[in-house]
Amino acid sequence: MLSIPGISGSTCDGFSRRELLRVGGVGLFGLSLGQILKLEAAARANDAPKSNKKSGWGKAKSVILIFLQGGPSHLDIWDPKPDAPAEIRGSFKHIESSVKGIYLTEVMPKLAKQMDKCTLIRSLNYTPAGLFNHTAAIYQMMTGYTPDRVSPSGQLEPPAPNDFPHIGSQISRIKPPEVPMLPFVLLPRPTQESNVIGKGSTAGFLGAAFDPYYFYQDPNKEIKLDDFSMRKEVPKERLERRATLLKTVESQMPDMQAAVEKFALDKYYTKAFDLVSSGRARDAFDLSKEPDTLRDRYGPHTFGQGLLLGRRLIEAGTRFVQVNWPAVANGNPTVDAFDTHAANFGPLRNLHCPKLDSGLSALLEDLDQRGLLKETLVVAIGEFGRSPRLGVSTSGNGNAPDGRDHWPYCYTSIVAGAGITRGALYGKSDATASSPAEKPVHPVQLLATMYHALGIDPHTIVYNHLNQPRELVDARFGEPVTGLFG
Numbered sequence: 001m002l003s004i005p006g007i008s009g010s011t012c013d014g015f016s017r018r019e020l021l022r023v024g025g026v027g028l029f030g031l032s033l034g035q036i037l038k039l040e041a042a043a044r045a046n047d048a049p050k051s052n053k054k055s056g057w058g059k060a061k062s063v064i065l066i067f068l069q070g071g072p073s074h075l076d077i078w079d080p081k082p083d084a085p086a087e088i089r090g091s092f093k094h095i096e097s098s099v100k101g102i103y104l105t106e107v108m109p110k111l112a113k114q115m116d117k118c119t120l121i122r123s124l125n126y127t128p129a130g131l132f133n134h135t136a137a138i139y140q141m142m143t144g145y146t147p148d149r150v151s152p153s154g155q156l157e158p159p160a161p162n163d164f165p166h167i168g169s170q171i172s173r174i175k176p177p178e179v180p181m182l183p184f185v186l187l188p189r190p191t192q193e194s195n196v197i198g199k200g201s202t203a204g205f206l207g208a209a210f211d212p213y214y215f216y217q218d219p220n221k222e223i224k225l226d227d228f229s230m231r232k233e234v235p236k237e238r239l240e241r242r243a244t245l246l247k248t249v250e251s252q253m254p255d256m257q258a259a260v261e262k263f264a265l266d267k268y269y270t271k272a273f274d275l276v277s278s279g280r281a282r283d284a285f286d287l288s289k290e291p292d293t294l295r296d297r298y299g300p301h302t303f304g305q306g307l308l309l310g311r312r313l314i315e316a317g318t319r320f321v322q323v324n325w326p327a328v329a330n331g332n333p334t335v336d337a338f339d340t341h342a343a344n345f346g347p348l349r350n351l352h353c354p355k356l357d358s359g360l361s362a363l364l365e366d367l368d369q370r371g372l373l374k375e376t377l378v379v380a381i382g383e384f385g386r387s388p389r390l391g392v393s394t395s396g397n398g399n400a401p402d403g404r405d406h407w408p409y410c411y412t413s414i415v416a417g418a419g420i421t422r423g424a425l426y427g428k429s430d431a432t433a434s435s436p437a438e439k440p441v442h443p444v445q446l447l448a449t450m451y452h453a454l455g456i457d458p459h460t461i462v463y464n465h466l467n468q469p470r471e472l473v474d475a476r477f478g479e480p481v482t483g484l485f486g
Contacts, residue, residue: 056485058455059375060418062314063171065322065450066307066360066380069138069191069329070338073386073404074412075433076348077356079122080105087390088432091345099423107353110361116423117364117373118416119484123427123436124381124443125410126477132395132406134193134329134339135200137383142166142191142200144447144458144473156199162465163204167447168320170472172203172210174456181280181317186324187215188306193329201322205465212322215285219305225282284316285309294366299358302326307363314376319454329383340386342400364416377418377453379446385411388432410435413446418453421486444477452480 073090075081080094080103092105097115104112128136129146135156139147143164147156172183190198203210217223287295287309298304303326310321331337333347340347360380367373386404387394394405410429416422427439448458451472458480461469 055482056419056449056453056480058453059485060377060450060453061375062318063320063377063379063450063454064310064314064363065168065320066378067141067191067322068325068338068356068380068382069134070325070327070331071134071329071382071384071386071406072338072352072356073340073344073348074122074410074429075386075388076105076344077108077353078104078120078412078414079429079433081431081433084432088388090390092349102423102425107349108357110357114361114364117368118378118414119421119424119426121413121415121426121441121484122429123410123438123440124385124413125436125440126408126442128408134383135196137408138191138193138329139200141381141383141443141447143204144444144477146474156196158196159198159200159202161205163200163202164470165204165206165210165462166201166212167450167472168212168322169203169206169210170462171320171451171454171456173206174460175319175454177317177319179280179317181284182213182313183318184210184212184320185215185313185318186212186322187217187309188219188302189216189324189326190214191324191329206462218302218326219287219309220300220302223285223287225285280316284312284318287312294362297358297366298362299355301355301359303355304359304362307359308366311363311366311372315370315372338382340403341397341405342403344386344390344403360414367417373417375418377420377450378416379413379450381413381443381446382411384408385433388434415446415484419485421484426481426484439483441481442477444473445479445481448473448478449480449484452482
C-alpha cells in the first residue's frame with residue numbers, strides 16, 4: 001500500500017480524498033489521471049459525507065424491496081380522497097388506521113393496523129423521459145437512471161450487458177454479506193412488460209458475477225433447490241480438494257487470471273462453493289420450517305409466501321431481496337395484474353388488495369416482533385400510480401369508464417425500518433391526488449435513500465463498460481430523503 005508520510009487517513013488504496021486533492025497537481029508519482037480518478041472514487045466510497053453521519057446513515061444491514069409492478073392505484077389503496085367527486089374518489093370507503101389522522105381504504109384493513117410501524121410517502125412523482133410505459137419506469141426505479149435505448153415498437157430493448165446495474169447488484173459489489181449467503185435475491189418472477197423481460201434487473205456493466213440470484217419459482221408450491229445440493233456421490237471433502245486444486249492452477253496461470261479478472265470468476269466460484277457447502281442458503285429457502293399459523297398470516301398465495309421467504313433470506317444474511325408482484329406488468333387485471341385500465345375496483349377488492357394486505361402487514365409485524373425491523377429497510381413501491389380521474393387516457397392506452405391509466409405525477413410508497421419514523425406521513429398530495437402539495441420525492445431519491453441507509457454514499461463513482469465514471473444514481477434527481485428518518 002502506497003502512503004504519503006505525515007498525512008493521516010487513507011482508503012483501502014492508501015489515499016484519503018484530502019491526500020489526493022493536495023497532491024493532485026503533482027502527478028502523484030507518475031500515476032495517470034485515470035488512475036488518480038479511480039483512487040479518488042475509492043476514497044469517496046469509503047468517506048461518509050459529514051451530512052450523512054446522522055439522519056439514518058448506516059442504520060440498515062439489509063433491504064427488502066417490494067416492487068408492485070403494474071402500477072397500483074394510490075387513490076384506491078393508501079391515499080383515499082373521500083371528499084373528491086365520485087369520478088375521482090372511486091368506489092372504496094376510507095378507514096382509520098392505528099395512527100390517528102392516517103387513513104387507508106377499506107380493502108386494506110390488516111395493513112391499517114400496522115401503520116404505527118412505517119411511513120407513507122404520498123408525494124412520489126416524476127415526469128417521464130419521453131416514454132410512458134411500464135418498462136421505462138421499472139428501469140428507472142431499479143437502476144437510478146432513465147433508459148436510453150428504445151425499439152421501433154416503443155418498448156425498451158431487452159436487457160443488455162451495458163445497462164446500468166440494478167441497485168442490488170451495486171450493493172452486492174460494495175457491501176457483500178458477512179456470511180456465506182446469496183448477496184442479492186430476486187423473486188418470485190421477473191419484471192416484465194409484454195416480451196421485454198428482466199429489464200433493469202441485471203448487473204449490467206458490472207458483469208454477470210454481480211447478477212442477482214433469480215429465484216423464479218412459486219414459493220406457495222414445492223420449491224426445488226438443486227442449485228444448493230451436493231451430489232451424494234461427491235462428498236464435501238472432495239469438493240474442498242477440487243477448490244484447492246483450482247486455486248493452485250490459477251496461481252500458475254497469471255495471464256489467464258488477468259484475462260478474466262473483470263468478471264470476478266474466482267470470487268464467484270468461491271462464493272458458490274461456500275453457499276453449497278454451508279447449507280445456509282438451502283435452509284433459508286425451506287419454508288416448511290415456519291409454523292403454519294405464520295404462513296397463513298402472510299397468506300396462502302405467491303406474493304405472501306414470497307415476502308415470508310424474503311424475511312428468511314434477510315435473516316440468513318442476504319443483503320438485498322426484491323420481491324416482485326407476481327404478474328406481468330401489463331397483464332390482465334381480472335386475473336393478477338395491477339394494470340387496471342379497465343375493471344379497476346372489482347379486481348382490487350376481490351383479488352389484489354387482499355393479497356397485498358395480508359402479505360405486507362404480516363411482513364411488517366413479523367420483522368418488528370423479531371427485532372429485524374431495526375436493521376432492515378423495507379420499501380414497497382410501484383413504477384407509478386393511477387390516473388385520478390376514471391376513464392381518461394393519459395398514456396395513449398384505451399381505458400374503460402371504470403379504469404385508471406398510468407400516472408407518474410403523484411403516487412404513494414410505504415417505507416419502514418432502519419430508523420424510518422414510525423406512524424408518519426411524509427409529503428402530501430393535492431385534493432385529487434394528482435400532484436404533490438408538499439415535499440415532492442422523486443423515485444430515484446428512494447434509491448439514494450436505500451444506499452444512504454446502508455452507509456453507502458449514493459454519489460459514489462462506478463466505472464461503466466467504457467471506463468466512464470458514473471454515480472450510483474443520477475444526481476439530477478436529488479439527494480437521499482433524510483427527513484424520513486426519526
